[in-house]
Amino acid sequence: MATVTVDTAPIERLKETWEGKGGLWGWLTTVDHKKIGKLYLATSVVFLLIGGVEAGIMRAQLAWSNLRILSPGVYDQLFSLHGMTMIFWYASPILSGFSNYIWPLLIGSRDMAYPRANALSYWLFLMSGVFLYTSPFLGQAPNAGWFAYVPFTLKPFNPGLNMDFYALGLLFLTVSATVGSIVFIGTIMKMRATGMTLTRLPIFMYGTMTASFANLFALPALTTALVFLYFERTFHMPFYAVGGGGRPLLWQHLFWMFAHPWVYIIVLPAMGIVSEVIPVFSRRPLVGYPIVAMSTVATGIIGFGVWLHHMFATGLPNLSLAFFSGASTLIVIPSGIAVFSWIATMWTGRPVFKTAMLFAAGFVALFVLGGVSGVVTAMVAYDWQVTDSYFVVAHLHYVLIGINVFGVMTGFYYWFPKMTGRLLNETLGKLNFWVMFIGVNVAFFPMHITGILGMERRIYTYPAGLGWSVPNLITTIGAYIFAAGFFLFLVNVWYSLRAGEVAGPNPWDAGTLEWSVPSPAPAYNFAVLPTVRSGYPLWEGRLLRRGRPPAAAPSPALARTPDAVGARAPDMAPDGSLVFRGPLLLDGKETFATSPLDAEPMSVLRMPEDSLLPLLLSLFMLAFFYGAVFKLWWLVAAGAGAMLLTIVAWTWPRSMEGGSVA
């Protein structure tokens, strides 16, 4: 790694400008994407643990036939909360956490676009989780699954508050998801480093960018469905009830129009993480980067055209079934492209098996297994046997754990040094990987078998004599093994934070921009705002030279560049990226805005100071939703009024001369 001499006075000025307040107040008012990222990650892990406990209790009940540890009422709340928590409150926010922390570092910027809105998306996420988890303490948690089919969720069959918590909790979360997606799209379009064209964009960002656009197009369907549900339950408007002229399938269409794209939203960024990591540990750039980027976007687009495959048994006409079965088969191709890109990268490179790479390889294996069981369910004539059975449970867990969780673990082991300045322990890490990998297979492979043997989903118990008991027992054991594996991860984190090996800026000798800054990343991210000329700025010199010795002196063209700061790193290509030389932007919290396609610098952005308003707005929205669920209309009005006032304070014009925000 090249040594860089940088004048320290600018560094001190940057630290003073960008470092927020410390302590609890600092965390509550932060607009720093790195702190927000850590908040997202920690909170998502808490929800993962809660969902895991719910699963552990259910697996105890299902370990053998005819067990009656739990009543059906309790079991139904558990499986509903488990699904909702994992799919909504863990799987997407944890990827937002990684995106939040890493994106500005990947794209050479000092923050995300709209930092206060970024903070808002976190606090809304937290408050929506608090709102949802009030319900089990009242014994009225949602009890109709994460999919909540009508008419079972309507008042005549579900008179309690359970489904009101469902509708309102999810509506609350969708606000967070929408705000977050807007922040991501703004960032990726306008805040990339100079020269970072779309063909040089780190592949991880294609995943989250596709997911963010998909979010904006998919969420309205869910919002519609939930508003209809809440209004039908509360104000008796017959959207779904047949008696009033409604249609039960309306819910299913609206819900799955959202929920199918959502499952791609929660896997595409994870696929992007692995696409970043495999090249680093295979010691070569990703094979077929342009086609992988296009296949990511293609998956997102085709994902909007497959929702009916969740409804194959509802009695729709053959033509519809055939179309959606075809689309669901077609979407395998972009995934296959990604899988073979990873395999080809490993094959033509030289894999080094640090824990992050182990998780990435395990990810590829589980991705394929989960993907093929998806092909099985795409075949509509056989899907009529396996839909709503444990075969689908096997499929969804292989894809969600294999892609999302293993992708997240890859991201943790890869980026932990950048976030904390320490490496995660490798011995514990390898043990962590193997226990989790074995656990997930022991737990979920037998579910393919129980599904084929006719075991339906969402049952609190099952009879003896059908051959289901032994596979279920194996699944329960596997689930606990998997949980032990995740526990090992937590132990590793706890240990490494205290006694882990200190990491330098680039412990993996990776090629992307985040590895050019110290570990942990400083508050200002980059002292010098970089200019990039390739997809792997830190590798490009070596890649182009192909073994020839480095240039002895910088090229004359670059010697004329006016704002050079410090020595030029010797392994940069002659007309390559400028990572350690460039503009400093020291007049307050500043970073560049660049054009969406060619990343030419357009303007200097002034970033906001820390603010309490995002937290306040989220608290007032929490009050609003509590009012709605308990039918306290005065609280609804008060919450809405307070939210309006907060928004006024937020958008109040202020002078540019150092005036501070509330």
Next chain:
Amino acid sequence: MGRHRAQFRPPARPADPTGVGQERARAAHSALPAASPRASARSALPAASPRASVRSALPAALALATALGGCAVPDSTLATAGTTGTVETALGWTVLGVSSAVVLITWTLVLVASLRARRKPLPAEGLFSAGGGGMTWIMWGGIVLPAIVLTGLFVFNALALRALTSPGKPFGANIEVIGHQWWWEVRYFGNSPDQIVTTANEIHIPVGEPVRVQLATADVIHSFWVPPLSGKTDLIPGQKNVTWLEAKQPGIYWGRCGEYCGAEHALMQLRVFADPPAQYSKWLAAQKAPAAPPTTAETRTGQAIFNGIGCANCHSIGGTPAGGAVGPDLTHLMSRSTIAAGSLPLTRGNLAGWIADAQGLKPGVYMPTMAVKPAQLHALLAYLETLR
């Protein structure tokens, strides 16, 4: 860090890892008239049926292997006995076979790519340049081969879809299945009211003849699923879905509800009896008859209790004033093999337990706990046992 072996203790059970002994014990237990209704009610095996005892004799561990081989394991969707099931089964085996091959190939590739790394020389300055033939992998493995295989599978799927639309021969019977929380109402259509048969949780069909099944629901969405015979079709309010069944061999086929419908979705089973045509006709004729009036004093007392404590509000018995439409029709209760939607074998003990404590056996069910004194219960049971 020291290494230590994890100690895994299997759950404390009698040494019977396959579960055979426990299932045999349960079957034996349920064949005896139980002293306590609750204890016998625990078993879900109808001991009377020979198929059930075969079922209970199968080592559950072997089920894992034999399911894939399609041997006599009940309810395998890969070893079906019905016409529609057969088409679906063929498609299922094919796509599962292709999937297994894909998994084997890719896992081998990942493994080999990982292992051969050790013998590969380090590149100059620790990095390989782009290139190296990687795109060939993507072209063949990611695009060409999947496109060919998936097209083939999809064509098979489309042909299967067409084949399943109708049986291509006249229907041998026309029935309606109405889903309730949490039981199945079954009605056989007839030309006049006295030709209509209403029963519950049990369907009889003639072997070798397709049966048209019209699906409706009285409350929420359910799904009609008899895995050994056919895939599932949902019962949706406001929609008239239709499916069809044809059994190619006589037997008893277990089915269940395939869409979450509330607390006791887990205990919403049904039985399909595929009978030789003569036996089927005899059964249908017997079902059309109204209930024989009670002849003994005890059974007449039982009928009075039936009408007196409110059973008639929910249940109907043909030929009597009892005309409730909330619960299953009981006209020919004793001709069925199970109660509580297939979850309890029909024995005197289970029937008593169901009347006295339905909530304990199937919590949340709409059958209330009936306050009956023991003497009343005996008379009631005697009456119910006349409903053959």
